[in-house]
Amino acid sequence: MIPWLDEADPFPPVEEALRDPPGLLAAGGGLSTGRLLDAYRRGIFPWFGEDDPVLWWSPDPRMVLWLRELHVSRSLRRAIRSRRFSVTLDTAFEDVMAACADPRADEGGTWITPDMTEAYTTLASLGHAHSVEAWSNGELAGGLYGVALGRMFFGESMFSRQSDASKVALAHLVWRLERWGFELIDCQMSTTHLASLGAREIPRREFLDHVARLARLPGVQGRWTFDAG
Secondary structure (H helix, E strand, C coil): CCCEECCCCCCCCHHHCCCCCCCEEEEECCCCHHHHHHHHHCCCEECCCCCCCCEEECCCCEEEEEHHHCCCCHHHHHHHHCCCCEEEECCCHHHHHHHHHCCCCCCCCCCCCHHHHHHHHHHHHCCCEEEEEEEECCEEEEEEEEEEECCEEEEEEEEECCCCHHHHHHHHHHHHHHHCCCCEEEEECCCHHHHHCCCEEECHHHHHHHHHHHHCCCCCCCCCCCCCC
């Protein structure tokens, strides 16, 4: 059993998360800005289907991408050098979320519900959530979005409408975050796709130590651009 959170209830310790399903910690509590930011600071994130209550997760181990470990394959390097895509920051947050919410061919639905979209759009308007867009001939070809606290970036979702578009967006984000003094991107759950880009699993306790350290550092305020910093 997991606890049901009312609006004012604190999160339980992440050590109480279930082993099966891995990392499930609590339900309920809503998606207010304060609740979401508190969750990320504690290494917790929401993930649930359209017919489910809000579910909160903190898996152990945790999939992360150290910025210095980004794997740029030869094909990705060619895509970057070709300048096939132009990349922007915080230009089309809602469009990126909508594209990430489109059901994948191998999935029956989406976890990016209207309530999630509303909550993260509010975070973006307050400068806490950010998007990266890859454009081709004026059309949105791929991208990603996530949450930033201090110098810690929590990746949420990415999409591609053209081959390599989201990978190009990620590479540009990594290089920009490195310039701003970030070290780490939270990738949440382990996937072969993320592993191919250099992400790897670390113990949750180690992850939480990094979050506590990086989230306290001064970050990049407001709307992100490639000209900032």
